[in-house]
Amino acid sequence: MDRDKKYVWFSLSVLFICAGICAGVRDVCGEALKRNKVLPINVAGIELEIELATTSEEQILGLMYRDTLDDDGGMLFVFPKEKHVSFWMKNTRIPLSIAFIKADGRIMQIESMKPYSLDSHVSREKVKYALEMKDGWFQARKVKEGDIVRIPQAFDGKGE
Template sequence: MSPVFFLLAATAPAAWGQALLPIAGLTVGAREVQAEVARTPEARSQGLMHRRSLAADHGMLFVFDEDDQHCFWMKNTPLPLSIAFIDAKGRITSIQDMQPYALDTHCPPGPVRYALEMSEGWFKRAGVSVRDTVSPLPPP
């Protein structure tokens, strides 16, 4: 078990009564991140709700079975987040900031297969923008 995973496992979901999700190492633009993978309807519905912190360069990757206009909101989520909507080829199509507890929806400009949530401003600080790529992405 890597030290990064151990730290995440010891301090994150289990501490809030959430099941541990698989961790994927991703390259986002030129940056390396560790992301919990939410691929089931239950995991996607829970998302980062009730989390009070994220480790540096950690986030959550939402994996959907089909390309669609998957929208997100921040109900029960105390962390300010940024979300990158990602198409089936791994290309970022939109990056949006989301405020804690807000019920307004954040939708991609077109169908996507993935979404990656990181701490608010992470994509900007990392120099990641629309049209950059994310890899390797897990299959649906």
């Protein structure tokens, strides 16, 4: 019986240690999902600090797997040059709106995107940037096509 108690205590100890390690990994990985590099931008006169997605890996992950997004939080996708871009919402839990933006900062198109949808949202024109915000963000703040997004000139779009 004494040997069985030791086995139970040993097993419980291993279980708690593993649970602690898993919780730590989840917290670290979860934090990595939440924050990329941040850049201050101005969207039609509204000052924001937005996460950047400049690498292929960051752009593929985007805002997937997140349960929440700050009211003025979002992600700016930066492409090396203007091109037609396409977005979908696979594995994205939060309803989003996307603005497709030319190199000069002009918003060319704004669309709503539904969580988990495989529908493609394609820019009608070649764009340098795409800005994802909570669904309805642009409408609620009266930001419309033709408005200007100001991105710091020092930012070269190649990651920092």
